[in-house]
Amino acid sequence: MAKREREAVAPRGTPIDHSLIVDGFGEMDGRTIYEAYVTNCGRCGREFTFTPEAQKYVHEVRGVPIKMGRRGAAYCPNCANETAADNKARRELVKRMHIAEESAAACRERPDDFGLLLRHAINRVRLQEIEPSPKAAERIVGDLRRVQRTAPKSKAVEALYWEARLYDILGDDARATDRYATFVASPGQRTKKLVLEARKALKRLSR
Numbered sequence: 444m445a446k447r448e449r450e451a452v453a454p455r456g457t458p459i460d461h462s463l464i465v466d467g468f469g470e471m472d473g474r475t476i477y478e479a480y481v482t483n484c485g486r487c488g489r490e491f492t493f494t495p496e497a498q499k500y501v502h503e504v505r506g507v508p509i510k511m512g513r514r515g516a517a518y519c520p521n522c523a524n525e526t527a528a529d530n531k532a533r534r535e536l537v538k539r540m541h542i543a544e545e546s547a548a549a550c551r552e553r554p555d556d557f558g559l560l561l562r563h564a565i566n567r568v569r570l571q572e573i574e575p576s577p578k579a580a581e582r583i584v585g586d587l588r589r590v591q592r593t594a595p596k597s598k599a600v601e602a603l604y605w606e607a608r609l610y611d612i613l614g615d616d617a618r619a620t621d622r623y624a625t626f627v628a629s630p631g632q633r634t635k636k637l638v639l640e641a642r643k644a645l646k647r648l649s650r
């Protein structure tokens with residue numbers, strides 16, 4: 444009996460939280476659950492079924508007005524995934540830019556510190572992973588070579604690895620292979636993790 448009462452109160456399906464939606468046209472007035480409908484994706488234009496769960500997310504979590512569901516705010520599952528991936532990449536880019544700005548400031552304060560110079564170069568390589576730019580890469584290579592020429596052995600060897608990685612990102616397979624191989628073959632202190640990464644990269648590049 445009590446169970447049946449609860450079922451009558453709680454509707455089946457995906458409930459609408461009227462306190463969270465923006466519904467100027469009153470399209471949801473008198474409704475308790477979201478209903479699937481067919482609409483066109485706001486990104487690729489293809490027709491798809493906008494599911495109740497997706498509607499709840501778009502209208503209640505993202506705060507998109509109800510009327511926009513049929514006016515381009517709804518994305519098909521494919522485009523929704525791609526958009527989420529793009530947003531994640533953008534957040535990661537901003538994070539890495541911030542880290543690179545901090546290491547740039549540290550380098551300006553202590554221009555002769557090879558450790559800082561290497562750290563800053565690595566931070567910029569990590570930026571290149573998301574947004575490659577050959578022009579910026581040239582300057583990074585310059586800094587990495589400076590470390591290789593003048594820093595103590597362990598730092599110099601590590602800089603070689605990052606030079607290889609940078610060429611790898613830029614798609615210069617010949618130079619990347621050459622630097623990775625030299626890194627793996629060079630004596631001196633190398634971290635196991637970087638040697639492992641270099642071996643993996645060499646295997647991939649030889650295919």
Ligand SMILES: [Zn+2]
Nearest residue numbers: 484487519522
């Ligand atoms: Zn789409």
